[in-house]
Amino acid sequence: MVLIKKAESFERWYRIIELADFAMDVDGWTVLLPNGLETWHLAMDRLNDLLLTVGYQNWSFPVTAAKAELLPAAEIILKAIRKRLKKKADLPLLIDNYINLQLRKKAGLPLLADMESAANESWGVFATQKEAEDGVKVLLTAYRELLSGICRLDYLELLRPWMGNGYIIGLDGQLPDGRVINIGTISYLDQHAARRARIKVDGAYPYIIRANISARLLGLLAAVHGDVRGLILPPVIAPLQVVIIPIFTGLTKTRVLEKSGEILGRLAAAGYRAHLDDRPIRAEQKVHEWELKGVPIRIEIGLAELTARQVTFVRRDFLERISISEARLENELIELADSISFQLRKRAMEALLVQDAASLKEARAKAAAGFVRMPLCMRLACGRRLAAAGLSARGTLFGKAEFPPSSCAVCGMRAKAWLYAART
Ligand SMILES: [Zn+2]
Numbered sequence: 001m002v003l004i005k006k007a008e009s010f011e012r013w014y015r016i017i018e019l020a021d022f023a024m025d026v027d028g029w030t031v032l033l034p035n036g037l038e039t040w041h042l043a044m045d046r047l048n049d050l051l052l053t054v055g056y057q058n059w060s061f062p063v064t065a066a067k068a069e070l071l072p073a074a075e076i077i078l079k080a081i082r083k084r085l086k087k088k089a090d091l092p093l094l095i096d097n098y099i100n101l102q103l104r105k106k107a108g109l110p111l112l113a114d115m116e117s118a119a120n121e122s123w124g125v126f127a128t129q130k131e132a133e134d135g136v137k138v139l140l141t142a143y144r145e146l147l148s149g150i151c152r153l154d155y156l157e158l159l160r161p162w163m164g165n166g167y168i169i170g171l172d173g174q175l176p177d178g179r180v181i182n183i184g185t186i187s188y189l190d191q192h193a194a195r196r197a198r199i200k201v202d203g204a205y206p207y208i209i210r211a212n213i214s215a216r217l218l219g220l221l222a223a224v225h226g227d228v229r230g231l232i233l234p235p236v237i238a239p240l241q242v243v244i245i246p247i248f249t250g251l252t253k254t255r256v257l258e259k260s261g262e263i264l265g266r267l268a269a270a271g272y273r274a275h276l277d278d279r280p281i282r283a284e285q286k287v288h289e290w291e292l293k294g295v296p297i298r299i300e301i302g303l304a305e306l307t308a309r310q311v312t313f314v315r316r317d318f319l320e321r322i323s324i325s326e327a328r329l330e331n332e333l334i335e336l337a338d339s340i341s342f343q344l345r346k347r348a349m350e351a352l353l354v355q356d357a358a359s360l361k362e363a364r365a366k367a368a369a370g371f372v373r374m375p376l377c378m379r380l381a382c383g384r385r386l387a388a389a390g391l392s393a394r395g396t397l398f399g400k401a402e403f404p405p406s407s408c409a410v411c412g413m414r415a416k417a418w419l420y421a422a423r424t
Pocket residue numbers: 376377378379382408409410411412413
């Protein structure tokens with residue numbers, strides 16, 4: 001049992017991502033493990049569906065190593081194997097290498113501090129500014145569906161100016177220790193990118209937009225939804241949505257396993273990613289392992305359930321036990337998965353904190369817990385003073401006019417905007 005509370009020591013709690021087969025650190029590089037990688041694939045498949053629907057097409061570009069140091073990949077793989085292999089029972093360990101690009105070693109936690117990592121990016125090239133800015137909105141909608149709808153997270157869309165008319169919208173989430181991390185960006189590059197790359201269509205420079213989502217999303221997902229027992233994965237992207245744990249004695253073994261197999265068949269037929277854990281180990285140990293890995297729904301079947309023609313559901317978020325009639329299995333599962341999804345998003349929204357600050361001192365104190373919002377004159381000098389005070393300016397709220405009170409929290413001059421900041 002992990003039993004370290006996130007609120008007590010987030011960094012110590014975060015070690016569960018390795019125990020949960022999600023990701024691990026090897027000498028400053030992040031290795032995605034099966035549970036994390038599959039969650040990533042499921043999330044990216046959903047994003048891909050969303051993007052294809054609005055007209056994007058899949059391309060694949062080469063990864064060039066012109067400027068990067070060449071990675072001693074085999075050495076890292078061997079070190080990872082050394083770190084993973086604890087006992088003979090861990091063999092065979094069969095690895096199909098999923099390449100994720102990391103240009104620099106990181107200082108910090110795996111997935112959360114990565115500069116470059118597994119990522120997905122989209123580019124849009126348009127004839128007019130209007131179409132390009134509409135394109136930004138389309139991508140924002142797709143990312144909202146991915147981050148809020150599918151991953152059940154909460155985040156802010158923060159606008160930062162770029163060259164000329166250009167701008168960048170940062171998608172910033174908040175970790176349980178109050179730190180803010182960027183998980184994606186959507187940039188409106190105006191005609192600058194085309195001009196620099198000498199891209200011309202019928203004598204005119206097109207308008208380019210670019211969006212990307214980082215695997216830091218996985219780190220945020222683990223950190224925000226997880227609890228003292230491990231991860232809690234949103235049902236839609238959980239690699240395993242339902243795990244069945246048969247509970248039997250020598251006498252009831254055959255009947256319980258038979259019933260468990262039948263229930264597994266019904267789950268598979270209904271389209272669930274389900275698994276029957278019939279390993280010859282204690283049920284408590286199985287429960288512990290699947291809770292750690294974040295499987296959202298557990299079904300327990302024992303003699304009592306057999307007799308009553310029931311199954312017992314245990315939901316991973318509340319760890320609540322619910323007995324339901326076997327006949328209602330499929331219907332109840334749909335409701336339960338919806339309810340867990342709803343709860344995860346609700347908790348994520350409650351955890352994201354934005355506090356107002358009227359002075360630099362107040363901003364610094366409040367940034368320990370999450371985002372701070374302060375009225376700012378938006379002059380460069382005040383931006384520098386923010387940075388010197390250990391605060392990073394994340395931007396102004398995108399798509400929503402917010403009117404600040406009269407004076408800048410740093411210099412006292414007329415405030416132009418509510419600026420969102422976080423500790424660096
Ligand atoms: Zn100022």
